[in-house]
Amino acid sequence: MYSLLGGVFAGCSEAILVRTVMDTVKVKMIHDRLTAHKYHGLIDGLKQMTAKHGFRSIYKGLYPGLLKYSLNQGTRFLVFDQIMFHIGKTGMSTYLQRAVAGAMAGGVSVLVNQPVDVIKTNV
Numbered sequence: 276m277y278s279l280l281g282g283v284f285a286g287c288s289e290a291i292l293v294r295t296v297m298d299t300v301k302v303k304m305i306h307d308r309l310t311a312h313k314y315h316g317l318i319d320g321l322k323q324m325t326a327k328h329g330f331r332s333i334y335k336g337l338y339p340g341l342l343k344y345s346l347n348q349g350t351r352f353l354v355f356d357q358i359m360f361h362i363g364k365t366g367m368s369t370y371l372q373r374a375v376a377g378a379m380a381g382g383v384s385v386l387v388n389q390p391v392d393v394i395k396t397n398v
Contacts, residue, residue, distance in 0.1 A: 282352030286345035
C-alpha cells in the first residue's frame, strides 16, 4: 500500500513541477505555429505567457494532469512492487526480475491510464 501512496505523491509532484507547465507551453506553441509565430522556444514562451497572463496561466489543466499522472505513477509503483514480491521467490536473477516487473508495470499503467488520458486530452 505504501508503494501506491509513493507513486501517487510522485505523480502529483511530476504534474505540479514539470508536466502541466510543459503541456501548457507545448499546446500554446503548437497553436502559435499555426497562427501568429510569437513564441521563439520554450523559455520565451514561458516568459511571454507569464508576463501577459500571469503565473497561473502556465498551470491551466492542472487538475486533469494531477489525476492522470498520480494514477499513472501510483499504478506503476503498486504493480511493480507486487510483481517483484511474487517473482522474487522464483530464483530468477535480480536484473531479470526488475526487467519483467518494470515491463509489466508499464503495460498495466498504460491500460489503466488510457481512459483518463483521453479525458485529459479532450479537456
